[in-house]
Amino acid sequence: MHWTRRDFLTGSSILAVGVLGRPSVSAGQTRTPGQGPPASQPVEFRSLRGNVGIFVGQGGTIGWLISPDGVVVVDAQMPQTAKACLDGLNARSADRPIACLFNTHHHSDHTSGNGVFRPAVQKIVAHVRVPELQRAAARPGTEAAQVYADTTFSDRWTVRIGPETVTAVYCGPAHTGGDSIILFEHATVVHLGDLVFNRRLPALDRPGGCRIAGWIARLEQIVRDYPVDVSYIFGHAKPGGAVTGTRDDLLFQRDFLSAVLDHVRGAIKVGRSRDEIVNTAVELKDFPEHGPLTDRVLTPAYEELTQGA
Numbered sequence: 001m002h003w004t005r006r007d008f009l010t011g012s013s014i015l016a017v018g019v020l021g022r023p024s025v026s027a028g029q030t031r032t033p034g035q036g037p038p039a040s041q042p043v044e045f046r047s048l049r050g051n052v053g054i055f056v057g058q059g060g061t062i063g064w065l066i067s068p069d070g071v072v073v074v075d076a077q078m079p080q081t082a083k084a085c086l087d088g089l090n091a092r093s094a095d096r097p098i099a100c101l102f103n104t105h106h107h108s109d110h111t112s113g114n115g116v117f118r119p120a121v122q123k124i125v126a127h128v129r130v131p132e133l134q135r136a137a138a139r140p141g142t143e144a145a146q147v148y149a150d151t152t153f154s155d156r157w158t159v160r161i162g163p164e165t166v167t168a169v170y171c172g173p174a175h176t177g178g179d180s181i182i183l184f185e186h187a188t189v190v191h192l193g194d195l196v197f198n199r200r201l202p203a204l205d206r207p208g209g210c211r212i213a214g215w216i217a218r219l220e221q222i223v224r225d226y227p228v229d230v231s232y233i234f235g236h237a238k239p240g241g242a243v244t245g246t247r248d249d250l251l252f253q254r255d256f257l258s259a260v261l262d263h264v265r266g267a268i269k270v271g272r273s274r275d276e277i278v279n280t281a282v283e284l285k286d287f288p289e290h291g292p293l294t295d296r297v298l299t300p301a302y303e304e305l306t307q308g309a
């Protein structure tokens with residue numbers, strides 16, 4: 001698999017005129033009594049640029065393209081907010097067809113809303129490992145009720161919507177074994193899935209294929225290969241933090257992951273036991289915003305360094 005500058009050659013030149021969308025539109029609320037997020041759970045649509053924007057609700061940030069030629073959605077959150085997102089997309093697009101829903105990876109806070117979108121989308125698209133990982137991670141007995149991608153790819157998959165070219169590019173093993181990022185070439189926006197947890201502790205799902213060293217390498221590759229003016233969408237951020245940003249945020253995430261590995265490597269080197277390492281809640285000195293590292297971060301780091309990839 002290669003990421004090359006050609007991914008963005010067209011978009012870069014067009015984006016020289018850069019249209020920065022202003023934060024827009026509405027914040028609303030949605031709730032299904034008894035099972036939804038609390039009544040205070042806000043949802044928000046926000047435009048970024050080039051007909052691309054985000055939806056913030058419960059779970060990983062949703063990305064969207066709404067153009068006169070069609071609609072594309074990236075990730076599906078949880079069912080309650082997926083419904084609010086779908087309703088909002090339909091209202092904003094005058095019910096134009098949704099060409100596809102991408103799943104950036106299999107985690108439930110990105111795929112549980114697939115069932116809500118299913119009747120409205122022509123395709124659900126994901127890397128070939130995503131359905132398999134989603135099935136394996138499902139609560140026992142719920143595998144059949146999951147809604148899976150019907151269209152899969154190994155390296156990359158592209159759809160054209162009017163002047164926009166939307167491409168999913170495989171980049172695992174990183175956050176999971178089946179991560180993709182979604183490029184909006186004309187808009188020069190990239191949805192990173194969960195490759196950035198902006199200023200908060202990341203989920204390191206080793207059974208789901210997470211490899212921290214691979215994650216670090218992908219972030220560096222993205223920064224190296226893609227234009228400096230790309231606007232990135234992040235799956236998660238600290239409470240109140242930004243779910244969009246720049247390459248500096250990718251490098252900050254890279255530095256945090258590197259610091260975690262360095263810390264655990266150092267502890268192994270001076271002879272500390274596994275229990276001691278994973279149960280000592282240290283705070284990394286350059287990353288106070290993340291708070292103390294928990295065993296959920298330290299255990300996968302320890303296992304990656306001692307068991308290999």
Ligand SMILES: [Zn+2]
Nearest residue numbers: 105107194203
């Ligand atoms: Zn995730």
